[in-house]
Amino acid sequence: MCGIAGIFANSPERNIDSQILVNMAAIMHHRGPDNYGYCNPKQVGIGMSHARLSIIDLNEARGRQPFILHGGQIIFAHNGEFYDYQRLRGELTMQGVRFETKSDSEIVPHLYLQTGMDHTLRQLRGEFAFSLYDEQTDTLYLVRDRFGIKPLYWSQTANHIVFGSEIKAILAHPEVTPAFDSQGLFHQLIQVMVPGTTAFKGVHQVEPGHMLKITRRNSEFQVETIKYWDMHFPVPAERARHDDEYYITGVRDQLLQAVQLRLNADVPVGCYLSGGIDSCSILGLASAISQEPIRAFTISFDDEAYDEASIAAEMAHAVGAEQDVLKLNADLLYDNFARTIWHTERTIYNTLAVAKLMMSQHVTHHHYKVVLTGEGSDELFAGYPAFRKDMFLHGMEGLHAEQAAEWQHTLSESNKLFQGAMLPKDEYVSSAINRKVGFTPSCLQPWLGCSDLARQLLNDERRAELADYEPGEAIAARLDENYLKDRHPLDKAQYVWIKTMLEGQILTWGGDRVDMANSMEARPAFLDHHLAEFAATIPPELRIRGNNEKYVLKEAMKHLLPTTLYERQKFAFMAPPAHTDDKKWQKLKALFARYASPEQLKQAGLINADYLQYLMEKQENSETPAADKIQIDAILNHVLGVMLLHHHFIEQDLSQLAHDKAQQLGWVV
Secondary structure, three states: OEEEEEEEEOOOOOOOOHHHHHHHHHOOHHHOEOEEEEEOOOOOOEEEEEEEOOOOOOOOOOOOOOEEEOOOOEEEEEEEEEOOHHHHHHHHHHOOOOOOOOOHHHHHHHHHHHHOHHHHHHHOOEEEEEEEEEOOOOEEEEEEOOOOOOOOEEEEOOOEEEEEOOHHHHHOOOOOOOOEOHHHHHHHHHOOOOOOOOOEOOEEEOOOOEEEEEEEEOOEEEEEEEEOOOOOOOOHHHOOOOOHHHHHHHHHHHHHHHHHHHOOOOOOEEEEOOOOHHHHHHHHHHHHHOOOOOEEEEEEEOOOOOOOHHHHHHHHHHHOOEEEEEEEOHHHHHHOHHHHHHHHOOOOOOOHHHHHHHHHHHHHHOOOOEEEEOOOHHHHHOOOHHHHHHHHHHOOOOOOHHHHHHHHHHHHHHOHHHEOOOEOOOOOOOHHHHHHHOOOOOOOHHHHOOHHHHHHHEOHHHHHHOOOOOHHHHHHHOOOHHHOOOOOHHHHHHHHHHHHHHHHHHOHHHHHHHHHHHOOEEEEHHHOHHHHHHHOOOOHHHHEEOOEEOHHHHHHOOOOOOHHHHHOOOOOOOOOOHHHOHHHHHHHHHHHHHHOOHHHHHHHOOEOHHHHHHHHHHHHOOOOOHHHHHHHHHHHHHHHHHHHHHHHHHHOOHHHHHHHHHHHHOOOO
8 A cells, every 4th residue: 555646747847846746755754664766757748656555475675566568668657456366477478578676566567568458447446546647648647446445636727637645745846826616615514425526615535336538638627537346236137046055155255265365475465344244254264264363453442332342352362363352431532533534534423433543553563554444344245234224215125114123123223323324314305316315315315414514614605605505415526327327225325325425534534534544454344345236236135134134244253253143233343422421522612712713713714703602502501402413422523523624735835735744854965
């Protein structure tokens, strides 16, 4: 895992400034502290830089990127991992290709030269974001992996396309002026993002499963967005029905292979371990494959209602893993809130993001660079309570009313802690999403349901600008109807989550950004696309059997899991909200006093100070319902996050900050 950055000029005669390229890598030093490299050949108008975290091929000189290959025709920089790359290297070697390194990254430019980009992308397995420039066609490709595990941003200025693994690298370019986009700001306050967007004006994401093909013609850019993969749930006519054992065995075999591939590294590999079956399954399989005990890293919270450490300990003991427990309290969570926003580059609704940043720091302090994680399981096997809710409401034709009511009650009772966050406290209907999907998925309702609160929180100017803006309509416009039409309601709910919450939350502030903040690579084995494509074929009634979510996965992993875990219902993994503990609440208020005082709010011109004060008082009122407090807690975290984004990225001169960082590191050219 690394950080990449680059600049593509609208004319070959515009040479790219070496120090700016290096500065862009330097501001992402946390992503790649082991080495750096850059290239910007004269009279080509392209430059790339790379901050390296060494995991495969630890030889620093040999593995340095960007790669310049085929007589300078190809320039390539990569962030991520390609699995099964040894097989591809072998096939290319048989065709006469000579490799200059042992790096997995080098397979891409050679595959591209041999077979073209379309065929290359079909061959790649893993998590990745890369840039490839082909001088022969004067084309730059910016490519992101199928689920968006690795980030990739870009922006267009008067004369350049600027891109990077993080937004801060783009804002480090002197031609990019940092400013909030009003719609992006609105979505920061309601948690759910519009795919491909950010909080910042003119800064975009390459969407998961997409590539940008940018061709230079007559001093202008032709930017083409091409989808190369999407999550394909079969329509009823395509769905072959097998017996349960076929799907159970298939999941077991595919997951075993995914874990085995992700244990490949030239450094030690550990596992994250919570009390859910996802991380427990990964640890169980990794322990069965490995000849040495696996170190399992567990987060423990100081609130028993949210803590899963004791259940995780049962799993660690069962497989002989070395469990390492990090105990977190309010001081650690809120003292590191501001630092977390610097890395997430978007707001967070819960301090789980801070907890995961603290855990990645803990992991690197114990000299681990790589961990396997359980992210993606709930998306593939319908583990979230919102999926069960949608299945009960829309996907079980003929279900007896009494049985449906009983299951709904069980769902609500087992997820009381998350009503207002993981589950809606009130039904919210978006007519635009209803037209595209057929219903408004429950996963979006808690956040779209915050729209009125968010509007009142915006200052008058921003609110007026968004008077006719409907967030559900903006999200619906980015959903591909070809992957929704005629699908089962559960398929639709999972597809919408994958396009919104998985990429914008789980893999961003719950994944890459807080992992790489401490130079640690997370490998989510469940998001292996071979496993995902198989999981999509599992009939909805086997993903959720009655009131039992993730039925097929549980049966596939039954032999690995202690009885407690096998029988346990899904419990969402969250940090305790601030309102649950006065010490946490006082810590949160102190952060508001530091970064969101009335004077700071007025100067920033983003947030309505009076309405913010009203919400703070409502949160302190003992008569406010619990579900309302959970929703307000999320909103307050978002407001604080907005002000921290303003502090980090608007008030500061990031081009100067990046230059100072390069000077500090000795990266001077």
